[in-house]
Amino acid sequence: MIDYLYDETFDGLLTCVFAHYYEEKAAGVYPERLYQPSLLHGARAVVTQPERADRVYEALIRKTPRLTPRKIYYAFLSETPRKENIILNYVILAFRRGPRLTACRSLPEVLALETASDRVDTELGRFLGFVRFQDMGRFLYAAIAPDHNILALLADHFSDRLAGENFMIHDTGRDMALIWNGQEAFQTPFRRAEPLRPGEDERRFQTLWQEYFEHITIGERRNPRLQAQFTPRRYRSRLTEFQRPNKGLFGNKQSLTEYDSVHDDIGHEINDG
């Protein structure tokens, strides 16, 4: 048994899985950058080999249920602690059980992995709506700060939707950007100290949107707690409609005394997407 250390790429992780089967059994897989030596096992840094990773991935496609490879990739993009071991355990089980795997959500290996991949799926769904572009003249720019590393998953959706535009989606937490130049989408490290300054036209559309957002609310149904379930506060600093200037000391926060407890668990059904 040995601890494998990898370079934090998906291919690197799959290369470790390959080593588990063809070299020495893995006790665990860890990011090389953060590894603290273990007393129980030796450790070895694995050099990423894309052809080995491909063999593992293709075997997963051949031998496991249709959605399993995607679930594994999504779990890899999550920020779940020790996700590498969750994936390793799941892959081992997936190869052993084959097509009957997904039926067993209550197995600890499956539950752990599906919880991680579900989180990424949920956040991806949210961000199809939560990306806010600003027109910078020559391109559209959006800053996002998602919990999980979903940037790559946004590419297909937005490059189809905004095919005729140029855009950049900037993950400010991870210093990465997704760029679409009208022909191809790619990811690149990107960092910017100062926020971009939109022009007057852009600010006008932002104000129109903020006014719209304000006026579409039915005052008699005010329910900030329900609103916060769907638009958690941590996302709001990047959402144009929550950036209204001159809204008093507390901005958009409503104090809880305004809130009528009758509304507590109700109203979800209206939001059917």
Add this chain to the structure above:
Amino acid sequence: MNVLHSPDLMEKLQILAGAAKYDVSCASSGVTRRNGGGLGNAKGYGVCHTWAADGRCVALLKVLFTNKCVNDCVYCACRAGSDTPRASFTPREIADLTIEFYRRNYIEGLFLSSAIEKSPDHTMENIIEAVRLLRREHKFFGYIHIKAIPGADPALITRVGLLADRVSVNLELPSIRSLSLLAPQKQMPALLAPVRQIYEESAVNRDERRRFRSAPKFVPAGQSTQFIVGATPDSDLTLLKASETLYGRFALKRVYFSAYVPLHDNPLLPALSSMPPLKREHRLYQADWLLRFYGFKAGELLDDAQPNLDTELDPKIIWALRHLSFFPLEINRAPMEMLLRVPGIGVVSAQRIIRQRRVCALKYDDLGKIGVVLKRAKYFITCRGVYRGDAPLNPETLRGRLAPPPVVWQPSLFDGASYE
């Protein structure tokens, strides 16, 4: 883009968004379409973009074309007799504003409704022009939901149906009696005419598309409608029966319920001071879900002796309490349609149960991991013969266990309330 620089655009948007907000529908689902060489696409599952301070989702730019109305429906904010500020968009303003919002990913598309200015045909033609600009000039492939104007020429409805994804008519009131009382200019047959037309033309269109793949789609996302709740004495049974008929007879995708918000004083309406019946609206939606996804019939949930839903407990629990002889159900043997009747088991957890028990029998502890809400389900199930409900199976005891705890009134430090 020039029309968007007009100085009164902001005010128009405020007035016409404010007038459209009582339309509940926000769905952007039902159509999957890729970008065909312009701007936009559509996702079958729908995308919500934000949530307003009332907790309702915002997926579409929802505005009225105009709020100048010839009708005088008593419940409506735009009725002719009201002294509310009036405004109208131009078709180009609507189209251009939709595009600018859409590019910034504020919205999934457009929801366009209208009051009736001059005549139904005149209004409908303006709406069609806005949608035509979007589809033809801007090559917009995003979602469009149009409210058909009852009384408009059927040919106009056909035209808009070929441009929009969803076309709908708000019936607003579920009985002819209520309608004649509150909306004397509207007639039920006239309201239902476009509903029937859309249903029939959709069927013809489906047939055409089977033979010619290139035939244009007609209302591909189907139609929906909305009822006002609490403005009239109509019972929940009347509302649910009406919904059931619409789903069955006209294949509606959704019936929305809108808790009535009192807007002005009228002896025919609830008092201005009354709160919108949100709890009742909530229960109606729960019952609506039971009709559409759980195989219930309106007649099973309510009858003439009990025409209104219980506000304290959800309709599924109420049904279970009235039919305790079906329970407890053995999780490892019960068929899908019975699993769906257990309070605390939803469609997803029922599917997971079926899938997992094919491999091996479920243990009690698996149920929570699968997503079953044991707090409610435990009284109605056994798992490998084990029963863990801690109360006898009779309606009175179970009602006590399942009802929410009474709300304790807590004096506030800040309101200066007194114990009168």
